[in-house]
Amino acid sequence: MLSLSDSCDGEHCSEIISMPIMDDMRATLNANLDVSKMNKHLKAYIQQEIDIGVKTAMENQVKQMIENKTKTMDAEITGKFNELEESIISKTDQMERLIKNESEMMITEIMTMSKNTNTDITIKSKEMEKRQTAKTDQMEQLIKNKTEDILTFFKDNEEELAIQTDQMAQIITNKSAEMLTLFKDNNKKMETSFDVKVKEFEQKFEVKDRFKYVFFSYLSSGKRNFIQDKILVFDVVPLNIGNAYNSTTGKFTCKEDGIYTFSWTTNEGISSVFLVDGKPIASNYNSVVTNEWYDEQVITGSISVIVKMTKGQEAWLKVENIGYYSIESSSENTPSSVLSGFKI
Numbered sequence: 001m002l003s004l005s006d007s008c009d010g011e012h013c014s015e016i017i018s019m020p021i022m023d024d025m026r027a028t029l030n031a032n033l034d035v036s037k038m039n040k041h042l043k044a045y046i047q048q049e050i051d052i053g054v055k056t057a058m059e060n061q062v063k064q065m066i067e068n069k070t071k072t073m074d075a076e077i078t079g080k081f082n083e084l085e086e087s088i089i090s091k092t093d094q095m096e097r098l099i100k101n102e103s104e105m106m107i108t109e110i111m112t113m114s115k116n117t118n119t120d121i122t123i124k125s126k127e128m129e130k131r132q133t134a135k136t137d138q139m140e141q142l143i144k145n146k147t148e149d150i151l152t153f154f155k156d157n158e159e160e161l162a163i164q165t166d167q168m169a170q171i172i173t174n175k176s177a178e179m180l181t182l183f184k185d186n187n188k189k190m191e192t193s194f195d196v197k198v199k200e201f202e203q204k205f206e207v208k209d210r211f212k213y214v215f216f217s218y219l220s221s222g223k224r225n226f227i228q229d230k231i232l233v234f235d236v237v238p239l240n241i242g243n244a245y246n247s248t249t250g251k252f253t254c255k256e257d258g259i260y261t262f263s264w265t266t267n268e269g270i271s272s273v274f275l276v277d278g279k280p281i282a283s284n285y286n287s288v289v290t291n292e293w294y295d296e297q298v299i300t301g302s303i304s305v306i307v308k309m310t311k312g313q314e315a316w317l318k319v320e321n322i323g324y325y326s327i328e329s330s331s332e333n334t335p336s337s338v339l340s341g342f343k344i
Helices: 035-115 118-210
Strands: 214-218 236-241 258-266 270-276 279-286 301-309 314-319 338-343
Touching (some): 035 118, 258 314, 270 301, 279 301
Antiparallel strands (some): 214 236, 214 338, 258 301, 258 338, 270 279
């Protein structure tokens, strides 16, 4: 049973709200639901599912944003490295070609000057050495400059990366706040809709269950000279929801297990008893008396009973006494001998 304080995580987790079920019975299911508890359980379950969904959605979005930004930065850094590498290779090739050309020129001059004196050869060699030294210095300076460019790029890129990381963190924070607000709004709407549906269900369930079996009946005319144990039939039935009362036989047939209440009234001298499947439940007696002021006076008898019945049982009223007894159907054109009942 899930409660408001319970939580559940993991792929093997499940939430179950237990409800009684009656199977293989030849009876209509009668369930007394505590809707308030069911409301709390369903709210806890919906809130838990929303929290899990929010958490998962936010984690996936943050992970995707970081992956996209990382790929973009990797592509930019790789492009810069490729550009620097191509520039260094190009400059190196140029220096190698230049040195090669200068060497070939020097060799040509040396061969041309081979006939000159040793002094001239020494001078030319020193000049060639100076030129070569100058070219070497230029190459070292070029490499140094390119190295500084690379270091500067990395420093600038590191600052940019830090700025972009802060921006990305701020974006993630803002998006998370927006998503959380959106989910909270949706949650409120869902809770409001859920409460409305629960109230509608409670109202429909209450009305349906309360007025499922109801009847009201009365006598169409007065009765005389009853026979003992004869069923007293109230033959006019203006209300008979569920059709459980039979105006021909005078019997009420239970169509659903439950608690039922019955009331009846007779207005002249007759004794009656209420039975369920032939078992007496309660009796009612009223009579006609005379005194010195009036020729006769009617004493009305009324009684109510509450009984537990199961599907298929029958209930009825029968006459309990013998002889000349009468029962009037109405008083001043209004029914006065009546029988009614309903399921509680």
